[in-house]
Amino acid sequence: MVSAAKLRRAQDAISQMRPYAKKLAEMISTVSAQTEAGQSNPFTEIRDVKNVLIVVVTSDRGLCGAFNANVGKATIALVDAKYAALQASGHVTILPLGKKGSEYLSRRGYKIEDAYTDIFTRLNFANVREIGEMILTDFTEKKYDVVEVLFNYSKNVATQIIESEQLLPMVPLASETKSSAVDYIFEPTEEEIIQELIPKSIKLSVFRALLESNASEHGARMTAMDKATENAGELIKALKLEYNRSRQAAITKEILEIVGGAEALSA
Numbered sequence: 103m104v105s106a107a108k109l110r111r112a113q114d115a116i117s118q119m120r121p122y123a124k125k126l127a128e129m130i131s132t133v134s135a136q137t138e139a140g141q142s143n144p145f146t147e148i149r150d151v152k153n154v155l156i157v158v159v160t161s162d163r164g165l166c167g168a169f170n171a172n173v174g175k176a177t178i179a180l181v182d183a184k185y186a187a188l189q190a191s192g193h194v195t196i197l198p199l200g201k202k203g204s205e206y207l208s209r210r211g212y213k214i215e216d217a218y219t220d221i222f223t224r225l226n227f228a229n230v231r232e233i234g235e236m237i238l239t240d241f242t243e244k245k246y247d248v249v250e251v252l253f254n255y256s257k258n259v260a261t262q263i264i265e266s267e268q269l270l271p272m273v274p275l276a277s278e279t280k281s282s283a284v285d286y287i288f289e290p291t292e293e294e295i296i297q298e299l300i301p302k303s304i305k306l307s308v309f310r311a312l313l314e315s316n317a318s319e320h321g322a323r324m325t326a327m328d329k330a331t332e333n334a335g336e337l338i339k340a341l342k343l344e345y346n347r348s349r350q351a352a353i354t355k356e357i358l359e360i361v362g363g364a365e366a367l368s369a
Contacts, residue, residue, distance in 0.1 A: 105320040105327070109259065112317035116256065116310070123310045130303050133286060133296065134272065144242050145300045146272050154185050154194045155215070155237070155246040157269070157308070159253035159315040160203030162219055166319055167326035169254060169262065174206035176264040177252055181212075195246070199233070199312060222316055227309050234305030241270045253311040254318035260325050262318040267311070269304055 134146055158177050160170045177196070181189050188194050189212075197215040198204035204217035218233065240246050249270040254262040288295055 105323040109317065109320040109324065112313070112320055113256070116313040116317050119310050119313055123306050126299070126303050126306065130272070130296075130299050133292075134300070143272075143296055143300055145238070145270060145304070148271050148273070149244070149247045151185075151188070151247045152193060153246045154188055155197055155240065155249045156180065156194065157197045157199060157237070157249065157251040157311070158203040158207065159251065159311050160198065160200035160206070161315070161319045162201040162222060164202065165326060166323040167329075169319060169322035169326075170200075170202035170206060172262075172264055173203060173252055173254060174210075176266070177203075177207060178210070180250070180252065180266060197237075200315075221312065222319075225312060225316060227305075230309040230312060231305050234301070234308045237269065237308070238301055238304060246270075251308065251311050253315045254322070255314050256317040256321060259321040262322055265314075267307065269307055272300060272304070 134143070156177060158173060160173050164170070181194055185194050192213060195213050195215050196203075196207050198207065198217040199221055201217065201219045204214055204219070208214050221229065237249055241249060248268065250266055250268050252264065252266045255265040257263050
């Protein structure tokens with residue numbers, strides 16, 4: 103019931119965010135590919151991958167089915183598929199946004215950065231911006247060469263899909279840059295606009311991942327609790343039937359004993 107009350111607000115927040123985030127990503131992708139300032143920006147620099155940061159978004163509480171476990175399994179699958187050698191040498195770091203992701207991956211021996219817990223109780227862009235700034239600083243200081251994020255995408259109330267997205271380096275999408283030959287007029291300069299927009303887009307991507315996960319969590323919790331209620335109802339019916347059978351068997355046994363005793367006395 104609590105998640106049902108919160109779900110509508112969470113869905114409204116992410117539905118308002120999606121068009122803005124999509125359009126900003128498209129614009130930055132196009133401008134970065136068409137301008138020298140975008141191609142030479144430090145956040146688009148492609149380096150030899152020696153250290154990887156994976157941002158894992160989960161919830162702080164359980165009772166939401168396989169919501170958190172699915173993200174943990176997807177993270178392990180991503181590391182095994184793309185960064186197995188780096189993981190073996192200790193160069194893959196996990197940044198958990200949510201308590202459950204930290205617990206799940208730390209128990210399995212993954213290197214954990216400082217986890218952010220209770221972030222969903224004060225979920226706003228001002229708080230998420232600090233996380234984005236830390237990620238951007240670590241990348242520019244070459245602490246990490248690639249940054250990826252994993253989170254639950256809220257398709258609908260009953261369906262959550264695991265999504266992974268590369269945050270850094272920001273690579274222009276070839277399909278978008280070819281299809282949209284827009285002649286932009288820059289005011290102020292290209293450099294200033296690119297330097298302002300790319301960090302904002304990264305922070306916005308982190309915020310969108312958290313909003314998606316927040317909406318997904320409430321949907322998953324509603325589904326899990328609904329299934330738990332159904333299972334409890336079926337269990338009650340089964341136990342009541344078993345109880346009535348046992349009770350009837352006990353009554354029948356007592357009646358047989360009384361009849362047998364009466365027949366013995368009459369004889």
